[in-house]
Amino acid sequence: MSDNVGWGPYGDAYGGVPGGPPGAQGWGGWAPPPPPKPGVIPLQPLTLGDTLGGAFATIGRYKKPAIGLPAAVFGGFTLLIVCALLIAFSAVSDTFYELIDLPHGVDPEWDQIQPLVVAFVCIWLVAVIGYVLAMAIVQAGMLALLQDAVLGRPATFGSVWRQAMPRVPALIGTGLLSGLIAVVPIVLAMTGFAAALIGASMIGSDEGSDAGAGALVAIVLLGALVTVVPAVWLWVKFSLAPAAVVFEKQGPVRAMRRSSELVRGRWWPVFGISVLAYLIAAVVAGLIQQVLTMLGMIPAMAGAAGLGPEPELSELLSVFAVYIVVALVAQLIGYIIQTTFPPLVNGLLYVDQRIRKENLAPVLAEAAGMSAPQPPAPPVSP
Template sequence: MTGGPGWSGPQPPGGPNPADGQQQPPSPPSWGQPQPPSGWNQQPPPSGGWNQPPGWNPPPSGWQPPPPGWGQPQAGGPSQWGPLPQAEKPGIIPLRPLAVGEILDGVFSALRRSPGATIGLTLGATTVAQIITIILTAIGQRGSSGVAVLCGVVNVIINFVVAIALTGALSIAVSELTLGSKVKIGEVLQRVRPRLAGLAGLSIVVTLLTLLGLIGLLIGAVFVGVALVLSTPAFVLEGGTINTAMRRSWTLVRGAWWRTFGILLLTGIIVTVVVSVLTVVIGVAFAAGGDSMTDPVTGDLTGTGLVFTAIVDIIISIAIMPIMAGVVVLLYIDRRIRLEGLDMTLAQAARDRRAATNQGYR
């Protein structure tokens, strides 16, 4: 199970089943292999020339081909001139190629519309991780150097796994919000659980490749990191293997590397500003705590200092993780809209859901 029942592969449209003649419920959209919408790349018959097939009739006089829609493949996205066209907006984004501001607005809309599945999930996961960190740090401070190193390694592994699971879970939550649907924390965890082992492997591979690029050249590390940034939503929403998810990210980013890099850089700047403000406030609070935060003899953190540090880490994680994960998911959706016409599939899925629940767009 990836993005929910039926989201991992092409699904037949709702309608009579020729096998049994019964009406089938509408199917969720498929995040799997690209599915060209109806009319994909259809070209008008040639108006003249050699080798015309028998029985071919030319179009009537004055016939003009219809203009291309957003569901057709776009080499570089929509035109840079003029206003963006109207599009359905069942959830946090309009279903068409997205501008940079719409991606950022979609992320903050996701935080507002479903704080439980975004901020709440981040809060819960990081709180558990920080409780474990407090325990391991306290043990390491009171043990030998070997015990301290072991506790440090275990702490890094635990936080790494929590970050991986959280990124995958947020991918599911944001993808559902694009259709105007809210998903509960329990459902998100249920969907992401079967992909946790693969997510860990994917993250390790991407990290190692990025480090290899860093060893070769800093520019290489940046290039590889951006090219593979969409691997996580591709892996969680489409299913498949780690290798498949990496190839999908490479394919989707190709031709838009600089745009992807620019949006990630802009998001990083925004997050850095937020974290900097929080750091100043937290630093003042830490200074006000004085000797209650650290042991004046050993310099180790006291119990109060450990709790305070954990709270700081939780606050910073809440400020960073949902925003960065949301931007990556919306970048993934935007690239698939531009290259594969995913907007038509999502719009139909949103209409089917609205019809099934007899609700309008919110």
């Protein structure tokens, strides 16, 4: 949706007006006609079924961009990790084989371990940076796709990609900033817990001291559990910020403020539906991964039966090659499911809050070339 009609921030030319959607009851018991539905959702305050159904409908109607974009992004991410592993192994293979050939009971020296540690850190950095970038691209792509899906407009892989890429830096900044804010209570609790453990270890070992130390640890554990509450509260408070980044072209700080405004008074519905979306995605992805992994183990177990007591590394790789490929494919499918469905639900929660609080439905209906139903004029007295 290149013109951004109907999605601008509250108060601009396209931002809707306060007051919420029209009432459900008209003059003389007149029932209004059903709300317009140009795309995957009706343009009215959304129910749980509307939200989840709209996310599923978006994936079903726009299969190529909805599945193709995350498949391409995480396929590239997987290829990047494989290349990093191969490069790292080729660089430290001699040291690796030297460590394997060490006599039993002989500890390796630091000069032998250091190259492996450096290689591991490099792979970890590549994986973290690549994963953050891939997640941001897919999230931006799903939210950009949803803009067209709500209005029933066509969308292609290329159009979604062009809309998503400019918003990726702001999405990364939003994720890092909101994540840091939400994790502050947990960090404080962990610091307090560590200090309590150190204090408890310094207490004497008599019976009274042991009881005091146990009570101190119990109090700190309770405090750690209590800090989870503000962390979750902050996570939900800023959960609609990614949608504001993509839909309204906002920066990280302004997007977080918009999320706070939209979630205010609706925290529990946003929390419940968000958690449900993540659970659905996790369960479906886990089941698929489990089935594929079990299927991949069949040829691996058959080949392992023919290995000798001390097989070479090349023999192990040849036997488990099918399993490794299947495991990578299963992981890729899991990434696709868990990075498409929750962002779509998150975007629909954003739409729902703007319909409820800013009367966005008529604006979206007009942008889609439809008119929102209006109640008939009241009868005129003679």
